[in-house]
Amino acid sequence: MCEPTTLAAVSIGATVLSTGMSVYGQMQQGQAAKSQANYQRQVAENNAILANRAATDATERGNIAERNQRLKTEALRGRQRAVMAGNGVVVDAGSALDITSDTAAFGELDALTIRSNATREAAGFRAQSANFTSEADLASRSGANAQRSMYTGIGGSVLSGAGSVASKWYNFTRASMSGTGGTPAENNAFYNPTGY
Numbered sequence: 001m002c003e004p005t006t007l008a009a010v011s012i013g014a015t016v017l018s019t020g021m022s023v024y025g026q027m028q029q030g031q032a033a034k035s036q037a038n039y040q041r042q043v044a045e046n047n048a049i050l051a052n053r054a055a056t057d058a059t060e061r062g063n064i065a066e067r068n069q070r071l072k073t074e075a076l077r078g079r080q081r082a083v084m085a086g087n088g089v090v091v092d093a094g095s096a097l098d099i100t101s102d103t104a105a106f107g108e109l110d111a112l113t114i115r116s117n118a119t120r121e122a123a124g125f126r127a128q129s130a131n132f133t134s135e136a137d138l139a140s141r142s143g144a145n146a147q148r149s150m151y152t153g154i155g156g157s158v159l160s161g162a163g164s165v166a167s168k169w170y171n172f173t174r175a176s177m178s179g180t181g182g183t184p185a186e187n188n189a190f191y192n193p194t195g196y
Contacts, residue, residue, distance in 0.1 A: 005172075005176070008168065008169075008172040011168055012165055012168050012169060012172075015161060015164045015165050015168060016161065016165060018161065019157055019158065019160070019161025019162075019164075019165075020161075022157040022161070023154050023157050023158060026150055026153040026154050026157060027150060027154065029150065030146055030147055030149065030150020030151075030153070030154075031150070033142075033143070033146035033149075033150075034143040034144075034146045034147050034150075035143075036143075037139045037140070037142040037143030037146060038139070038140075038143050040135070040136075040139035040142075041136045041139035041140045041143065042136075044132045044133070044135035044136035044139060045132070045133075045136045047128075047129075047132040047135075048128075048129045048130075048132035048133045048136065049129075051125045051126070051128040051129035051132060052125070052126070052129045054125040054128075055121075055122040055123075055124075055125035055126045055129065056122070058118050058121040058122040058125060059118055059119070059122045061118060062114060062115055062117065062118020062119065062121070062122070063115075063118070065114045065118070066111045066112075066114045066115045066118070069107065069110050069111040069114055070107065070108070070111050072107070073103065073104060073106075073107025073108070073110070073111070074107075076103055076107070077100050077103050077104055077107075080099060080100050080103060081096075081100055084096045084099075
């Protein structure tokens with residue numbers, strides 16, 4: 001059977017080791033949570049950049065399509081005028097003028113519709129970019145919180161372990177000083193501090 005002194009030293013050593021392992025585990029968990037949050041932040045920032053690029057692309061494509069629509073309309077009006085003039089119709093008056101004016105009006109409506117659609121598409125991408133930027137900010141804050149939580153948990157584990165070691169040391173020294181190894185109640189409190 002082991003000496004009470006040996007049992008006390010093993011008990012205190014095990015408590016210190018357990019506290020150290022708990023602290024190490026909390027550090028690993030905190031660092032992993034921070035790393036994951038940083039990764040999520042980076043992904044969200046990249047997605048925001050891509051959404052901004054898509055918004056710029058939508059605007060540029062819209063501008064090109066709008067310009068092309070106007071060119072098509074002008075080309076159609078030119079063909080209409082050429083055909084009518086070739087048939088001896090006066091193109092600047094009457095029905096001929098109405099036809100080419102309607103073509104110009106509908107062509108302009110198409111061009112403005114293209115511009116409007118491109119503007120809405122770009123706005124959608126900019127809204128996505130803003131959402132991704134918010135996600136990045138949230139992930140950054142989450143990482144900072146994980147790190148603070150890690151330090152708080154480590155502090156709690158160290159204090160708890162120190163309290164447990166101090167309690168065991170106190171019970172051990174008290175039992176040692178009595179010369180008899182302590183009373184059964186004192187010995188029970190040392191070896192089983194929770195009372196169970």
